[in-house]
Amino acid sequence: MKLVRFGRPGKEKPGLIDQAGKLRDLSEVVADIDADTLSPRALARLAKLKPESLPTARGAPRIGPCVVGVRNFVAVGLNYADHAAETGAAAPKEPVLFNKAPSCIVGPNDDVIAPRGSTKLDWEVELAIVIGTRASYVGEADAMKHVAGFCICNDVSERAFQIERGGQWMKGKGCPTFGPLGPWLVTPDEIDDVQNLRMWLDVNGERMQDGSTASMIFGVTTLVSYISQFMILEPGDVVTTGTPAGVGLGKKPPVFLKPGDTISLGIDGLGRQAQRVVAEGGE
Structure with missing residues (x-):
């Protein structure tokens, strides 16, 4: 399944994308795309629902973040060897x-706000894991049992x-709008091999990142197991898993975003995002 949330910020409805690519309204079935x-x-x-039995969403609504109620938003740094090398690590x-x-989470096509005092705003395309079942001291062999999907x-x-x-790094990672998620939460049954997905990112139409999850140093099952040794991962939590080479910091000379x-x-099978950079407090 491809689960989605749509509508005005804070007023999103749950939905799913059917086989024809139509957005179907799930609000009569579930309250939201949350831990429950x-x-x-x-x-x-x-999964047993017949999508054609659900009403279609009207018009072309805004797509919100694909999960709500995130309590822990964990990130993995330097998880691609080529990205580590470009940063000198x-x-x-x-x-x-x-x-x-968690307050940095926004929809996949919402504006990215350059915060006050920002001089080196950068991008990173990443595969994110969404947790479906409480995970504590999980072994790698059981890790996927705790994963609801990917985005x-x-x-x-x-x-x-x-x-x-x-x-620590978090002060440069958690500003408002620094966590676009979506457009969809894709359940694992829709993905043949999560460790072989092409991923890419363009800035102003120019290709900056072109990689694959095959290049991860630590894969999905390793990460879920590893993180669960240090903290409890709860349903609805998000783990974003690192980025390949091509970030602005790694360019020679460095290149950074501006309003x-x-x-x-985009990532194969998971859709695509598109954002515009705006200054804090205005354009």
Whole structure:
């Protein structure tokens, strides 16, 4: 299934995308795409629905973030060897973890806001994992049992905040709008091999990133298992898994986003996003 949330910010309805690509309204079936809806039992019930029996959404509504009620938004750094190399870092021996603020989550096509004082705004196309079942001390062999699905994340980053202001990375990772998610939450049965998905990102129509999840240092099952050794992952939590080479920081010379720029990104089977960069408080 491809689950989606649509409508005005804060007023989104749950939906699904049918085989013909039509947006179907699920609001008479479930309250939202949240922890309750992401349980294995609830997903199994949704899978039995006949999409043609559901009403279609009217017009072309805004697409919201594909999951609501995220309590933990965990990110993995330097998880592609080529990206680690372009930033001058060694490939890590264990996953590098940090937090993004759940309050940074927005829809896949919402504006990205350059925060006050931003000078080095950057992009990162990433595969994100959405948790469906509580995970604590999970083994790799059982990790996928705890995954409800996958989506695209643009791990928007302010590099000056992240690297030059001291402390940990999270201060450059959690500003408002720094976590576009969606357009869809895709259940694992729709993906042949999550470790072999092409991913790409363009800025102003120019290809910046062109990679594959095959290049991850630590794959999906390893990450879910590893993170669950240090914290409890709850249903609805999001883990974004790192980015391939091609970020602005790695360009020579570096290239950063500015108001007026456009970002387009996608991952095979998971759809695509498109954002416009605006200044905080205006255009």
